[in-house]
Amino acid sequence: MLKVFSTLLTHIERPLYTSIMAKSKFEYVKSFEIEDKVLPNCWIVVRIDGQHFHKFSDKHKFEKPNDIRALKLMNKAAIRVMSEFKDISISYGQSDEYSFVLRKDTQLYNRRGSKIMTYINSLFTSSYVYYWKEYFEDKKLLYPPSFDSRIVLYPTDENIRDYLSWRQADCHINNLYNTTFWTLIQKGGLTNVEAEQRLCGTFSSDKNEILFTDFGINYNNEDEIYKKGTILLKKRITHPRSGKKRQVILPLHEDLIGNKFWALNSEILDIKSPEFYEWNGDLPKEILIQLHIYDENDEKMESNG
Numbered sequence: 001m002l003k004v005f006s007t008l009l010t011h012i013e014r015p016l017y018t019s020i021m022a023k024s025k026f027e028y029v030k031s032f033e034i035e036d037k038v039l040p041n042c043w044i045v046v047r048i049d050g051q052h053f054h055k056f057s058d059k060h061k062f063e064k065p066n067d068i069r070a071l072k073l074m075n076k077a078a079i080r081v082m083s084e085f086k087d088i089s090i091s092y093g094q095s096d097e098y099s100f101v102l103r104k105d106t107q108l109y110n111r112r113g114s115k116i117m118t119y120i121n122s123l124f125t126s127s128y129v130y131y132w133k134e135y136f137e138d139k140k141l142l143y144p145p146s147f148d149s150r151i152v153l154y155p156t157d158e159n160i161r162d163y164l165s166w167r168q169a170d171c172h173i174n175n176l177y178n179t180t181f182w183t184l185i186q187k188g189g190l191t192n193v194e195a196e197q198r199l200c201g202t203f204s205s206d207k208n209e210i211l212f213t214d215f216g217i218n219y220n221n222e223d224e225i226y227k228k229g230t231i232l233l234k235k236r237i238t239h240p241r242s243g244k245k246r247q248v249i250l251p252l253h254e255d256l257i258g259n260k261f262w263a264l265n266s267e268i269l270d271i272k273s274p275e276f277y278e279w280n281g282d283l284p285k286e287i288l289i290q291l292h293i294y295d296e297n298d299e300k301m302e303s304n305g
């Protein structure tokens with residue numbers, strides 16, 4: 001029957017007939033695809049991390065221990081991701097990594113893990129490349145960077161808080177180590193190996209002591225973005241001049257381990273809250289620049305930022 005049917009087909013119709021046959025014959029391979037819908041009612045974390053950024057930062061001559069341009073570029077790419085996906089309620093970034101937290105009730109892509117993870121990763125990566133020249137004006141991007149990503153599910157509010165606390169504690173530990181390490185080299189004239197030996201077996205208090213006693217540096221006075229990383233929150237703000245309401249993604253560099261942060265930003269864990277929540281605190285410099293009301297010479301503004 002099929003044979004007779006096929007001989008009746010004109011040349012134009014032939015490709016269509018072949019494709020119907022292909023579908024029935026090869027379709028079974030679709031069943032090899034695995035269902036990767038993530039567990040309901042859990043916080044979804046997508047964490048991305050730069051691949052071989054030790055080498056990438058070296059090749060692009062990032063300042064040591066922290067290059068503010070690199071961190072701001074990471075933040076810019078993360079803001080792009082967060083504005084695209086409405087169910088991301090908080091993001092946290094430090095060094096070459098960013099974590100995106102999706103509300104536990106999100107139905108984004110029907111909670112298909114690989115869809116969520118790959119879209120977030122590829123938008124982050126393309127944004128990192130796209131915005132590169134805004135932050136490294138004089139520096140050419142030498143090769144295409146890439147980021148790995150993973151998805152982690154946290155069933156309780158305590159778990160998600162502890163996850164974010166873990167990343168911020170990691171930021172603090174690494175930054176204290178790196179700041180002391182590079183101070184010993186850059187200001188103390190030690191070699192890399194000597195600095196490593198000097199720090200071997202030391203506690204946080206010892207590193208603070210080395211910085212203060214040997215170099216007159218009070219670690220507490222280092223920039224907050226280096227010590228605390230960056231928290232991104234969606235907030236509705238009031239324009240300081242026009243009084244108009246605006247929705248912004250607010251970068252904050254503050255402690256998220258203690259209860260104060262969670263009391264002030266209780267909407268993060270409240271699944272019924274609106275996407276953008278009222279913010280009555282000070283506006284960081286980035287937002288003032290965005291609103292075109294930041295004056296470089298304005299000391300008062302600077303102290304707010």
Ligand SMILES: Nc1nc2c(ncn2[C@@H]2O[C@H](COP(=O)(O)OP(=O)(O)OP(=O)(O)O)[C@@H](O)[C@H]2O)c(=O)[nH]1
Pocket residue numbers: 049050051052053054055057058062063064065066067068070071095096
């Ligand atoms: N100089 C400098 N280096 C940075 C900065 N931020 C990140 N890095 C580098 O990026 C690395 C990030 O660490 P990891 O993610 O653990 O290591 P990695 O080299 O990216 O390796 P994989 O993530 O395993 O691929 C740090 O060790 C630094 O070498 C920065 O602001 N300045």
Ligand SMILES: [Mg+2]
Pocket residue numbers: 049050051052053054096
């Ligand atoms: Mg890395």
Ligand SMILES: [Mg+2]
Pocket residue numbers: 049050095096097
């Ligand atoms: Mg890393």
